[in-house]
Amino acid sequence: MKSEREREAHSRFVQALQHEHVICTKAGCGGPMQVTDHTPHNGKVKKYEAECEQCHAVEQITGKEEHAPPWDIASITMMAEIHLLHEQPTCPYDDTPITFISLPNPRRKARYRLLCYYCGRHTEMNWPPPEAKR
Ligand SMILES: [Zn+2]
Ligand SMILES: [Zn+2]
Structure with missing residues (x-):
């Protein structure tokens, strides 16, 4: 801003x-x-x-399209965690509320598409992310 x-x-x-x-x-x-x-x-x-x-x-x-720099894995994980707490995550670059879409998935794991409709950044992720597995 x-x-x-x-x-x-x-x-x-x-x-x-x-x-x-x-x-x-x-x-x-x-x-x-x-x-x-x-x-x-x-x-x-x-x-x-x-x-x-x-x-x-x-x-x-x-919106104002901007893709660089892309979201990093830390901010993607943070947005997903906030979403799972039933709160509204925002794009770390422009503070726009993020849209979450649950994707159908065959293996009963949570899969989401995350979109910022202001800058157009978007990604898909599995939940939990692989690096969170113990
Ligand atoms: Zn008027
Ligand atoms: Zn954004």
């Missing part, structure tokens, strides 16, 4: 991602915005379009 403007854009992105209310930023408006997900199929970075129900201003709310 760099400028105030980027922080603001990121917090609007998180509101859209978590289906929270997004409020129009036009001076003197402050109306509720209708958010539509325009993410392409298999898109790794979410793209939303918000339209103000009051003044009909349209705003694009999108």
Whole structure:
């Protein structure tokens, strides 16, 4: 996170991602915005379009794709541990809430896909990870 403007854009992105209310930023408006997900199929970075129900201003709310440096194994393990405690892990690079998808698996082990819809970083992992086995 760099400028105030980027922080603001990121917090609007998180509101859209978590289906929270997004409020129009036009001076003197402050109306509720209708958010539509325009993410392409298999898109790794979410793209939303918000339209103000009051003044009909349209705003694009999108992530900022960035893949380098990738998540390291320590941060992936940490995100999984937080998830298993039923809390919300966030991307270590941009503080965006991580999305967990349980994948079907033939061997009855937990397998997850982890996605950050803001930067597009993603990975798949088995749980427990091999290095945690004793
Ligand atoms: Zn408005
Ligand atoms: Zn991220």
